[in-house]
Amino acid sequence: MTHPPTRRVRPSQLHLRGAAALRRYRLFVTSDNLRTTAGTSTGDASRPWTDLASGYERARSREDSLDRLVEWPAQRELLGDVRGLSVLDAGCGNGDKVAQLVREGGAVASVGVDISDNFVTGRPPGLSLVEGDLSDLSAVPCLAGRQFDRILFLQSFGYARDPVHALHAAKTLLTDDGFILLTRTQPIRYAIERAEQNGTSLGEEYFSTGPYSYQHKDWNEQVTLTKRPYTMSDLLNIFSAAGLWIETTVEPQMREPARRRYPHKQAVLNKYLGILLFKLRPLPG
Template sequence: MVEESSVTHAAGPVGGDSSHPWGTLASGFEQARAREDSLDRLVEWPAQRALLGDVTGLAILDAGCGNGAKIAQLANDGASASVGVDISGNFITPPPGVELIEGDLSDLAVVPGLAGRRFDRILFLQSFGYAANGVRALQTAREMLTEDGFILLTRTQPIRYAIERAEENGTSLGEEYFATEPFAYRHQSWNDHVTLTKRPYTMSDLLNTFSAAGLWIEAALEPQMPPEAAERYPHKQAVMDKYLGILMFRLRPLPGR
């Protein structure tokens, strides 16, 4: 069992979590994502693929790739260069054409093997919150894009955290949504022996972060469960009904930045 004190950490700027505990959480996350009723499988990944579109011949970087399974799938879908970066180093055996690199997404410019490279798509799939400084992480990613490239970024709906804390603390939704103090929590679905510290964020925090990084929102999506999946997994639909799910953004560089 991992000692909680060894992985408890302070939140970084712009509502982020430090990446240090991820090595401990990675295996639990991948096991949860592999479940048949995983919201990642039912909702998130299909929506992410739709926003990405055809990837044939494209160079793609997955920042915070977990075990690398998604970037491997994109390689299988025709991506010409597929690179995954994750701090855990807990990777699948990469198939041909896939590079998996142990490194911190907080500063992609210093990750071994990435200097001077350009990508058509850069992904932050539920990983952006682990950047030490969100603005800097996105600025670096923006500079690594090709001329027509974009960033696909997904984040948990911030109201979810406000609801959970309001229930736990006996407060109101508004109080918790606009709270600024970091809070400790354990992700029971991944590893309930790991204590994380998260800084709350609002929608305006996210939008201001994108703007400060020199990005504009080309498309935004709040995906829902398909009716057949909702009927098959009503317990998962209940989660979506209560906590609202996930936000997805397709981000492009602002002209002249």
């Protein structure tokens, strides 16, 4: 069976560092998901998840979900062999993924952290699931003094109030040879959607800096979010400002058998692209 090749990019190390970089990206690329009620933002990027968590897990569990078909297989591949390694899943949802890594992958002494406490039952030995905010992992009591071989931000990073600070805190929890696996939706996907809705151009929406509101129909239509757009340069500069470099970037695609079985999902990827996976390591020195 032949699978379409996975596109990999190995950019050189980025060099936007220091206090100026931190100030810049705390000002311009702060939280990109804010809950709104009656049109007024609470200013807390993590709180929407308490309302969306159950809807997200239902959507993810569907047979034709892109998480099952594309994202989780690609995440597992980039993680590699986790036998005997400790894993921290930041923004773990119900904890099912980190539970799989412990139960099936052989990970040990692992932790899942999420703002909601709607965790799976029957968790395997060696796994703790705790309520906490991924925006500052250093403030989660059970993580004090701990280090992890792998730290995951799987489609959860957008809920960080201060993304640079969130990555700094995560970096301090890594072992010497550890890395962060972080995934984000392709920013062009949101630009395409807004251009269709607003009758504007792709470029206008991609470089727009104004927040916009929407409801996630597949999760919970009753929750309105305000999202701040981001570009690829925003994302890359956040990593650099946090003192991280990109070892590998993956843009996963659906494999051929799944393309034939779920053509409607392939049509979504053809139009809106998918997600980006980043393998991040601390800059030396």
